[in-house]
Amino acid sequence: MDKLTKIPSLDSLESDNLIGKTIFIRVDFNVPMVPSAKGYRVLDDTRIRRFLDTTFRHIHKLTQGDCRIIIGSHLGRPHKRKDHQGWDGIFNIQYVCNHFDTLLRERYKDTYALFPPEVTDAHMTDSLGIIHKHQLPVGGIKFLPNLRYLLDPENTDNFREQFMQDVAQTSDVFINCAFGCSHRVSKSIKLLPQYMRQQGKIAVAGSLLKEEISRLGIFGKRVLAKPETTAVIAGGTKISDKIAILKTFVQARVKLIFIGGRMVNAFLLAKTQKNNLENLAIEQLPSKMWESKGEDDRKDLIREVQFAGEIILLAKKNKVMLIYPDDYKITKDFMETEYTIKEEPDFNEDFQLDLGPETIENYYLNILQEGAIENVFWNGPLGAYDHPQSDHYAEGSKQLAKILFAAAISDQKLSVVIGGGDSAAILNQLDCEELENLIRKQLLNQLNNQINREKLSIKLNSEDTYSIFNNFTSNFFVSTGGGASLEFLQKLLEDKCDSDIANYLPGTSILMDLKPETSQAA
Structure with missing residues (x-):
């Protein structure tokens, strides 16, 4: 380091x-x-x-x-x-x-x-x-x-x-x-x-x-060395918070960027408005998304859609895959606890609050590319994980966390970085016993077939999810800084790690x- x-x-x-x-x-x-x-x-x-x-x-x-x-x-x-x-x-x-x-x-x-x-x-x-x-x-x-x-x-x-x-x-x-x-x-x-x-x-x-910048520095160098084996998972609310780092990842020619969370709305809208983006007017967007909002929020919505359009064009130019969810959990009102599954939301009527079951089932195929990916960076929840009425809308984020953690345990060449903020908070919502069972399963799967698994008992000295995620495997790193980790990686990739990372x-x-x-x- x-x-x-x-x-x-x-x-x-x-x-x-x-x-x-x-x-x-x-x-x-x-x-x-x-x-x-x-x-x-x-x-x-x-x-x-x-x-x-x-x-x-x-x-x-x-x-x-x-x-x-x-x-x-x-x-x-x-x-x-x-x-x-x-x-x-x-x-x-x-x-x-x-x-x-x-x-x-x-x-x-x-x-x-x-x-x-x-x-x-x-x-x-x-x-x-x-x-x-x-x-x-x-x-x-x-x-x-x-x-x-x-x-x-x-x-x-x-x-x-x-x-x-x-x-x-x-x-x-x-x-x-x-x-x-x-x-x-x-x-x-x-x-x-x-x-x-x-x-x-x-x-x-x-x-x-020092640990933070060193671990992120090592990860950034891995991305620069093999961008074609790098996957980025971008969630959260606003593209404006991540526009700089997303552009930098695209210009570095990473393999793919998976888009989730509320942010994906802007990308879906940008695809439908691709010929109008430069002069986009609020009236061209679904009224449910803006009619109750003030002038500043309406301008923000337009900018978000335009930012998404910029990323789409840049990704196409640099041959970076943008992967969208296959399906969504849909409600008519944000506070509803009952939802339906749709392949794509109708923003004139719908709220999309989380990823659907098909998207979750295809995580390993779409994000980890069936084991071909060696670097994963995740920043931002993929649904309304902190919804005041229901924990259903945290499922997409929780399942992703478990899949990434399991992959890190079983694949030594994989490096996973969780970019702080809400993404890190999601980890602490997971059930400790469920994580311990996941670890046992991954460890047993790595044993050769001649070993009688019934004779083995694996006991973990873990008190809670914090100790599991932060101490169990060195290729799974949870950063304590959301915005800081984004800016750090952006500057490192732009500079091609040519300077002291500090x-x-x-x-x-x-x-x-x-x-x-x-x-x-x-």
Whole structure:
């Protein structure tokens, strides 16, 4: 992995670099939350557990708790709400802190003492005051409030900059462990490490961040080497979120792109409007899709169809197969739990909420090409997996996850990458016992026929789906960053991996710029 990047990382530090020091860690704990009896609870803790199992484990190995830690993360988009709505609720990182504390104690008992965030400490003055006044003991972990609370009505940018200067003054070491945020140019990702290095302090990538770019870098090189054995699965809601990476995959001449989710609607419409795309008017599209929407949403719909048209033309030019579902689960209203199966939706009347049984049955044939595919990248759910009334519409995504996982177990030459976000959340909806049975079946199938399978009992040391998907087989990788993984792969493929892979995201490239041997010029 180290051949792909020379990024300064936690893995290269010694105990002396961390023992007795105050360590600021920028994490990505922007996790899904749901209401509970006590307010809110974490629905999917994958990002938290991956941090604890990588970066935090390494810090503990070097310090045995002899350090002080500050944890900073954003949660949701509180800056989009007026009058602090939700600041003591769904945007309150206290609920994440509670869950983190539970996981931490499972691993390290009472080695560490957690100091929770203030609820609406928008200026963070109380949080930093605790640290400035040396009230944070050895083994203390201070959670900052939601970093997006850093709002100043007069001048938000200036205030955030001053806060980052205060954090840099307070801390001895900066660790970026927020892969999911490293494609954005935020103050805590890019400005803070600059301030730290200006003071001669350490600024490095966390173990998780380095693992992310290394694993994605290896995958990207595989795609460049053998694009003809690469399959891309694109789901989700909007093409605009994925237009750049889809074009890049097409220009790299991958074997195929399977289109699912709500995104497929735009492709189906683009095929019917192929002669009108450049001057497409909203009236030319099915009225059910736009009549209740505002002007901006109508413009978005037109753009989505036009984007789909661009991909279709580009794919034809580069001889890339675009594969659409064979059938769909159809309803007349989004909230309906009863559905019918159709080969194609009539958008004047229908909602398509998931893939149909024929499409699911043909996954191995259409996506894995009966074993000919060696690289698979999946980003975006293939149906309404989080439907509020029914779990029927998650079947297409769940079955795909199982097929890809089973294929990874049985085929060592296959590499599967799940591109974070909703795709990763789908994995945690799967039944643990069902996955264990799937693993047993795949392992038994690999034994020669002379072995009496009835004499074998396979027991797995797995607690849940998280531990299975993240720890069982090394050729199945679940990224913690959706948008970040897309941007990283896009830049890598466009550059043909000609640079250090840390240069492909703002949050990692800044750490390269600030390496000690080059910091004097900064």
